[in-house]
Amino acid sequence: MKRYVAAAALAGWVGLAIQQYLIFYSRWESGASLMGGLINFFSFFTVLTNTLAAVVLSYALVKRPSAAQRFFLAPAVSSGIAVSIVVVGVAYNLLLRHLWQPEGFQFIADELLHDVMPVLFALYWWRCVPKGQLRLTHIGLWVIYPLVYFGYALLRGDLLGQYQYPFIDVSTLGYPQVFVNAGGILAGFVLIALLVVGMDKSLRAPSL
Numbered sequence: 001m002k003r004y005v006a007a008a009a010l011a012g013w014v015g016l017a018i019q020q021y022l023i024f025y026s027r028w029e030s031g032a033s034l035m036g037g038l039i040n041f042f043s044f045f046t047v048l049t050n051t052l053a054a055v056v057l058s059y060a061l062v063k064r065p066s067a068a069q070r071f072f073l074a075p076a077v078s079s080g081i082a083v084s085i086v087v088v089g090v091a092y093n094l095l096l097r098h099l100w101q102p103e104g105f106q107f108i109a110d111e112l113l114h115d116v117m118p119v120l121f122a123l124y125w126w127r128c129v130p131k132g133q134l135r136l137t138h139i140g141l142w143v144i145y146p147l148v149y150f151g152y153a154l155l156r157g158d159l160l161g162q163y164q165y166p167f168i169d170v171s172t173l174g175y176p177q178v179f180v181n182a183g184g185i186l187a188g189f190v191l192i193a194l195l196v197v198g199m200d201k202s203l204r205a206p207s208l
Contacts (some may be wrong), residue, residue: 001127005060008120012054015112018105043156044164045149049084050113053121056081075133080142082125083193089118091185095167132204139193146189150182
């Protein structure tokens with residue numbers, strides 16, 4: 001299983017590295033700020049969530065304990081990240097995939113971050129994360145992450161006139177439709193979270 005975790009971590013970091021390179025290269029060609037490219041890179045929910053997943057997988061390989069390792073490998077934290085990255089995959093394939101046809105390295109990064117990593121991390125959660133510790137109250141904590149991101153994305157879009165995802169583009173859709181779209185995604189997030197909590201309870205080791 002250690003080899004699987006290592007391969008999954010590598011897939012995550014490679015996907016992130018390719019995507020960052022593509023953003024940097026595009027901005028360098030246009031003469032734009034590379035620092036702005038870095039900020040833009042980490043302004044995508046996909047990138048943030050894949051980074052969290054890759055960090056968890058990397059810490060799972062580290063033998064030396066630390067406060068950060070204990071935090072990221074805690075079942076409640078790893079499970080919340082699992083919910084988020086599954087939402088990344090589902091939302092992309094339902095809402096965004098039909099909007100463009102990436103090629104070359106962009107296609108590789110796209111597949112790794114939106115299709116491969118959600119599956120790999122879900123399997124890691126299934127096989128490696130201790131079960132029986134999740135509660136419904138954890139869902140309330142997990143939703144803070146997408147809600148804070150949504151607020152940041154709207155603020156950033158209002159200031160820069162650039163929205164990271166078309167379904168939250170206020171300038172095109174208006175606030176009512178954007179909130180409807182966000183509400184639908186949040187409902188999907190909660191549904192997946194409920195499934196994760198339910199599976200956690202069903203997969204826990206029986207009491208002796």
